[in-house]
Amino acid sequence: MFRLETGALAVVAILSMGFSTARAQSGAHEGLGQMPPGAVTPFVQDTQGVLAPENANEARLNRLQPPDQVMDAIGIRPGMVGAEIGAGRGRYVVQLAVRVGERGKIYAEDIDADALRYLEGRCARWGLANVETIVGDVTDPKLPEGELDFIFVISAYHHFDDPVALLRNARASLKPDGMLAIGEWLRSTSPEKLEAEMNAAGYRLERTETFLEANGLYVYVFRIEDANH
Numbered sequence: 001m002f003r004l005e006t007g008a009l010a011v012v013a014i015l016s017m018g019f020s021t022a023r024a025q026s027g028a029h030e031g032l033g034q035m036p037p038g039a040v041t042p043f044v045q046d047t048q049g050v051l052a053p054e055n056a057n058e059a060r061l062n063r064l065q066p067p068d069q070v071m072d073a074i075g076i077r078p079g080m081v082g083a084e085i086g087a088g089r090g091r092y093v094v095q096l097a098v099r100v101g102e103r104g105k106i107y108a109e110d111i112d113a114d115a116l117r118y119l120e121g122r123c124a125r126w127g128l129a130n131v132e133t134i135v136g137d138v139t140d141p142k143l144p145e146g147e148l149d150f151i152f153v154i155s156a157y158h159h160f161d162d163p164v165a166l167l168r169n170a171r172a173s174l175k176p177d178g179m180l181a182i183g184e185w186l187r188s189t190s191p192e193k194l195e196a197e198m199n200a201a202g203y204r205l206e207r208t209e210t211f212l213e214a215n216g217l218y219v220y221v222f223r224i225e226d227a228n229h
């Protein structure tokens, strides 16, 4: 009897230890929605590792296009669901994915399947589980319909063969109040040309962020022209 009670007590103690550990772990993820812009979500073990540029070119580009400043300027917050079109090997995808956190999600789209395969390895290496890759067509990004808070494009607009068709086809993936944010080199596409093309694709310019002008780029925020699409 004595042995039975001792055994039962031990089982209860072990179970409650396990329960409080589980609660402590889930508590670490609570309240992400209240985190200020720029705060880093804690769901990736090695945040500095996953965000670090992987080569000298990524480091150079991140200096010219500081990810936290760009994401603050366009309003990327924990819990958002977004897509990067022309994501490449994911230099910015990892930034977006850590910022939106485990309650959010990032679709990484590109026409280059090899680059996306590399990105999948990059995410697996760091345990970044909120990224899904999509191989798109030249004029169809094949994003899920009506799901996105934002579409993001950086260092890629001038690579698109037909940006009007591509981003017109991307429109249906946005929620009615979703945004299209484009960071583009001034030397590659003038602000006037970019605005005219995105008007033709069905967006209206909400604002132009010029704080990186010295680095040679603007960041544009567009909304859907007719939200009843």
Ligand SMILES: C[S@@+](CC[C@H](N)C(=O)[O-])C[C@H]1O[C@@H](n2cnc3c(N)ncnc32)[C@H](O)[C@@H]1O
Residues within 6 Å of the ligand: 085, 086, 087, 088, 089, 090, 091, 092, 109, 110, 111, 112, 115, 136, 137, 138, 139, 153, 154, 155, 156, 159, 160, 161, 162, 166
């Ligand atoms: C210079 S890379 C930029 C990658 C990433 N945005 C970055 O800043 O690290 C341009 C990317 O655009 C992609 N791209 C070109 N045309 C595209 C299209 N029509 N649809 C989607 N991606 C495209 C290329 O495959 C390439 O990965």
